[in-house]
Amino acid sequence: MTQSLDLLSLQSVSKSYGAVPVLHDIDLSIRDGEFLTVLGPSGSGKTTVLRLIGGLEAVTSGKIVLDGDDISRMPINRRPFNTVFQDYALFPHMSVAANVGYGLSIRHRPRQEIRQRVGEALDLVQLGKFADRYPAQLSGGQRQRVALARALICQPRLVLLDEPLAALDLELRRQMQEFLKSIQREVKTTFLFVTHDQEEAIGMADRICVMQSGRIRQLGTPHDLYYRPSCKFVAKFFGENNLVSGRLAESDGTMRAIDTDLGRLHCSIEGQPDLRSAPNGTAAFAVFRPEALRAAEAGDDLNRFSGSVEELAFAGSSTVAHINSSGERLRLRQPSRITGSTLRPGEAMDLSFAPADSYLVLS
Known part of the structure; x- marks a missing residue:
């Protein structure tokens, strides 16, 4: 399979507001045609990355490179990117068609071309019958699709999406996740999607960039981050991992032992040269x-x-047992059954996990 070429790269990019640094020496490449999600908690710097790429903010140092050219100082109106914002940013006094065609209008494209391309864009987002309505007459999901059509109509090289689904209710958000991904595959345009929602990132992204305090902590596929977090922060932030602290002991091939309050555990170190070479006692x-x-x-x-079940939490398709083992609070997830869980609060039990289903991260 041919590797996708990089469309855009951030090279040693830093950003400060006065004396306050918010991004620290960021290196990030965005592949042509991919759906890349930047994920992180509030204050991690994810939206700042989007704003720097879009030209809404200026870099303090470093370069933003597109097709080999440094565009760090390029004005926003010359960058071949469009942004979809959380609040839609639609013009309330304009019809849906006028909103979608606005970018073509200010480029002075012929009216017939604008009419045709607006129709195609609205058909793409399944709003062809809503061209004459106004934003106030649309639902939140429909307004978001209008904003997406407006972003796509000028055929940008990259679409920037700044938490565009955050204001939607849960079911509509899930529908829009599927819709966005299907649209991205259809138009084959690169999407950079910013969110704080891990499930949203897992369900939509080709790759995920996890940020914390202005730094990239891990970049990889959803599968990599879900099953192979590279550090404590990613392990805690990305899902509901169980983390048990201890001290490294001897290694054996693709496994290494760690001495914990649960006893000696054995975990995979495949693809982790730093864990393989770390001294015993680390x-x-x-x-x-x-x-x-x-x-x-x-x-x-x-x-x-051994451990004991403290409580059970029904979560629809699964049930989570909260277990106390030697003072460590662990989670055990089972598929839910119509007859209820086989576990009971207060029940003592022996527990286990396969070494291949575990990982080690340094403290």
Whole structure:
């Protein structure tokens, strides 16, 4: 399979507001045609990255490179990008058609061309019958689709989406996630999507860039980040991982032992040269997902320990058991059953997880 070429790259980009730094020496490449999500909590710098690329803010140092050219000082109106904002930013006095065609109008395109391309853009977002309505006559999801059509109509090289689904209710947000991804595949345009929602990122992105305090902590596929977090922050932020602190012990091939309050645990270190070479006694965490933890069976000699069920939390398709083991609070996730969980609060049980279903991260 041919590797996609980079469309845009941030090279040693930093941003400060006065004496307050908000981005620290960021290096990030965006591949042509991909759906890249920048994920992080409030204050992580994710929206600042989007605003720098879009030209809404100026870099303090470093370069933004498009097709080999430094566009860091290029005016916003010359950058081949369009932005979809959380609040839609539609003109309330203009019809849907006029909003969508605005970018072509200010470029002085012929009226017939504008009419044709507006119709095509509205058909793309399934709003062809709403051309004469005004934003106030639309639902939140429809307004968001109008904003997307307006962003796409000028055929940008990159579409920037700044938490565009945050104001929508849960079910509509899920529908729009599927819709955005399908549109992106259809038009084959690069999308940079900013969000603080991990599930949103998992469901939509080709790759995810996780940020914390103005720095990139990990960049990879949703599968990589879900199952192979590279640091404590990503392990805690990205999902509901169980983290058990301890000290590294000897390694054995693709596994390494860690001594914890649960006893000696064995975890995968595949693809982790830093964990393989770290000295014995180094502080670290064993990381394993709630669905990897299970009731121990005969023959489970590694990673076996006892615990007691403190409470059960029904979450629709799954049920999460909160378990106390030697003072460590762990989560065990099981598929929900119509007859209810087989576990009971107060129940003592032996637990285990497979070494291949776990990972180590340094403290």
